[in-house]
Amino acid sequence: MTAFYRYYLIQITQIMKKLLFLLMLLAIVTGAFAQKFAVTKTDEEWKKILTPEQFEVTRKAGTERPFTGELLNNHETGTYYCVCCGQALFSSKTKFESGTGWPSFYASISKQNVGERTDNSLGMERTEVYCTRCGAHLGHVFNDGPQPTGLRYCMNSAALKFLKQ
Numbered sequence: 001m002t003a004f005y006r007y008y009l010i011q012i013t014q015i016m017k018k019l020l021f022l023l024m025l026l027a028i029v030t031g032a033f034a035q036k037f038a039v040t041k042t043d044e045e046w047k048k049i050l051t052p053e054q055f056e057v058t059r060k061a062g063t064e065r066p067f068t069g070e071l072l073n074n075h076e077t078g079t080y081y082c083v084c085c086g087q088a089l090f091s092s093k094t095k096f097e098s099g100t101g102w103p104s105f106y107a108s109i110s111k112q113n114v115g116e117r118t119d120n121s122l123g124m125e126r127t128e129v130y131c132t133r134c135g136a137h138l139g140h141v142f143n144d145g146p147q148p149t150g151l152r153y154c155m156n157s158a159a160l161k162f163l164k165q
C-alpha cells in the first residue's frame with residue numbers, strides 16, 4: 001500500500017465518520033420534534049375504516065365543498081367526536097350559524113383534545129385544527145367568531161361523528 005493510498009483511506013474514513021455523526025444528530029432532532037399520536041395507522045389502515053371523503057379530509061388535510069356536510073344543519077343536543085379515533089372534540093352548546101357552509105363552533109371541548117398548528121398552505125397563514133389523539137385534520141380556527149370567545153372553529157363535517165345526548 002502506498003503512503004498516498006493510506007492517507008486517502010484515512011481521509012475517507014474521517015469524512016464518513018463526520019457524515020454518520022451528522023445523520024445521527026439529524027435523526028435525534030427530527031425525532032424530538034415529530035409529533036407522536038396515541039392512535040397511529042397507515043394510510044391503508046385508515047382507508048379501511050373511513051369513506052374516501054373522510055380519508056381525504058382527515059388524513060390528507062382536504063376540505064369538503066361548502067354546504068355539503070351532513071352535520072352543517074344539525075341542531076341536536078350532543079357531542080361531536082373525531083371520525084377517525086372517537087375523541088370528543090366539540091359540544092353542540094358551542095355550535096353556531098356562521099353562514100360559511102361548514103359546521104362552526106365558538107369553542108372546542110378542550111385544548112388537550114383539539115390542537116392547533118400553523119398552516120402556511122395556499123399562500124396564506126392560517127391556524128389548522130387537529131385531533132390530538134390521532135392527528136386528524138379537522139379544519140381551521142379564525143378570530144372572527146361570536147362571543148364569548150370571538151373564535152370561529154370552521155370544521156369539516158366529514159371529520160366529525162355526532163352522538164346525540
Ligand code: FE
Nearest residue numbers: 082085131134
Ligand atoms: Fe382523532
